[in-house]
Amino acid sequence: MPARRVRSVIVHQAYRFALDPTPAQARALSAHCGAARFAFNWGLALVKAVMDQREAEKSHGIAPEDLTPALQWSHYSLLWIWNRAKHEVAPWWTECSKEAYSGGLYRLAPALKNWTDSRTGKRTGPTVQFPRFKSRRRARRFTTGGIRVEPDRRHVTLPKLGRIRTYESTRKLARRIEAGTARVTSATVCFEGGRWFCAFTCEVQRNDPPPAQPDAVVGVDLGVAHPAVLSRPLHGVTDAAGFVLNPKHFVRESTALRRISRKVSRRCGPDRRTGARPSKRWERANQRRNRLHCRVANMRRDGLQKLTAALATEFGTIVVEDLNVAGMLRNRRLARSIADAGFAEVRRQLAYKTRWRGSRLVVADRWFPSSKTCSDCGVVKTKLPLHIRVFHCEWCGLEIDRDLNAARNLAALAASSTAGTGVAGDLEPSGSNGRGADCKTCAPRAGSREAFTSHRATVSDEDRRLGSARDSRRIGSPSRPSGS
Incomplete structure (x- = not known):
């Protein structure tokens, strides 16, 4: 097997370490x-x-x-x-x-x-409000320069603060500094979840090899019951059908979170109207709640990092959708699960990881009918309610899971020039207005765009048996094209 040529690129990367101060x-x-x-x-x-x-x-x-x-x-x-x-x-x-x-x-x-x-009008997107004054309880962060990572790989030196011990070894960054492939530009110290952290912003010369399959194309369909469904299985990441198992970190910790939240509400907390300071018992209970939130966020971040790293390492072309996450979060029944899935974080990580390896990230526009299009013959259904989890094509007789069908359609879209720019790490579809909602892809055959289904739609017993609700995208979208 021929050796893969290493690609050298200079990027801005952060290294984060937990501190152990006196x-x-x-x-x-x-x-x-x-x-x-x-x-x-x-x-x-x-x-x-x-x-x-x-x-x-x-x-x-x-x-x-x-x-x-x-x-x-x-x-x-x-x-x-x-x-x-x-x-x-x-x-x-x-x-x-x-x-x-x-x-x-x-x-x-x-x-x-x-x-x-x-x-x-120079900035697109939601209106930015006038800055607000920072609270004493919430402002626990500062950025500094003139920092140094000590050669013993157990201490960092900050201006005016001196040497501070770290919980973990800094060898990952120290090795690059010693080899001359990294240069620290600044450091940000913050207090999160009852612990101090120091994040070093560095200019790093990365020498990453290209993907293992540079000519392979994979479609990634994001969902709730499964964080992602791939058009082709990936060993060690998905099952035999291409489904990524959902660890449900927030659901597993929700009982403990409700218990500690009730305990916090029963304590004497701060009052902005009277200026009353919180009690010591409230502060201890609030610290426990913050540590629990931080634990859930760390587990979610770790899972998404492993998923995106595996995709960028294996495939040369990755196709994702431009989802209207803001509109999806308006669904009060699924907002918590959608926020826990981290759709935007998956796309953000794929953007820079594909740039590191020289691969291609294709972003399908928001109105591409990935779920309603038959991945075998290309016929587009007029309507496909969200409670129907199995796609059945009346034209060719194909029966396939709805999310897997969408992932295969996304993979087939990579060869089309109408969706995405084809640039490695590109964040916006072609023709985007800054929010990615004005680009419409023509369907392969006559049909309509994704159909909106009421949350009160009746689910049949057969559909409940074949699959559970996995895909919540486009529910409650605030902006829809005319005639949909």
Whole structure:
């Protein structure tokens, strides 16, 4: 078997490690998080005060040239103003690293820019609201520079904080730094689930081999009962039919989560109206709930990482759908299961992993009738209610699982030039308006698009026996084309 040619590419990648700080170091980390929050809130208050002053002056008929000068919202401009005012507004600023204050303003600048672009029409998608002040309880993050990974692979060095021990070995990053294939640019320290983490943003030179089957095409149909259904089985990932088993992490932990949530609600929590601080018992119970949420998120993230890594390693072309997740979440009965599936995360991970290996990611447009099209003869059904889980073709007599039929249609779509750009790691279909909802693919034969089915539709006994509800996409879609 000929050796696969290794592809070298420089990418931005993050390495995340759990920290094991001493009590004094933990207090210092909290102080740096507070410093970043203070700089963010100070900059936001300054911008808001100048905007309100200009509006008041305009209401009094003052000429535009005589108004209070407007502030520049770039990171450099905000940092320039901070450096000249920090001795008065924060005389204690020397207790924390200057990188913490810079990081707080670095997060404020793009927030203000996104709000401005959303108002002027330069930014597509949902309307971006004006930034809000950060809460003391929720702001537990700061970004710093000038960091170093120690050669002993058990410590990291941060500015003003010194050497901090890590829970796990940093050898994955240390080996790349020693070999000269990685360069650390910044580090973000955050507090999640009762533990401190440090994420290093690096420029990494990856030398990944191409996919094992560069000419193979696989269609991936995402669902609820099964996280994904592949058009062809993959050893070690799917069963013999191509179905990925659903571990249901959130469902398994839902009983414990309800129990701890009731315990939190019975404690004396914080009150914004009166300014009352939470009790110690509430804080302990809330920490337990946060750790449980973090555990479920980590298990979900691990499963999705393994799935997408296996797909990018094996196949040269991967076809996925552009799902309307925002519309699907409006279904109150399936919103929890849809959010737990992580549809957007699967597509995001496939985008950069296919770029690493030089493979191709094809994104089918939102209205492609993947479930209603026969994967054998190409006939498109007029209607296919969601409670029917087995696809039966009256033209050729094919009987196949609905999700498997959709996955095979997606795989057959890879050869078509009407869906997707064919560029490795492309995130938007061709002709997209930024949200991917204006591109319509012509069906192979006469038919209609995906039919909307009411949630109260009656399910027959035969359909219940043949399969359970696996696919919840397009339920409750807010925008539908005319005539569907």
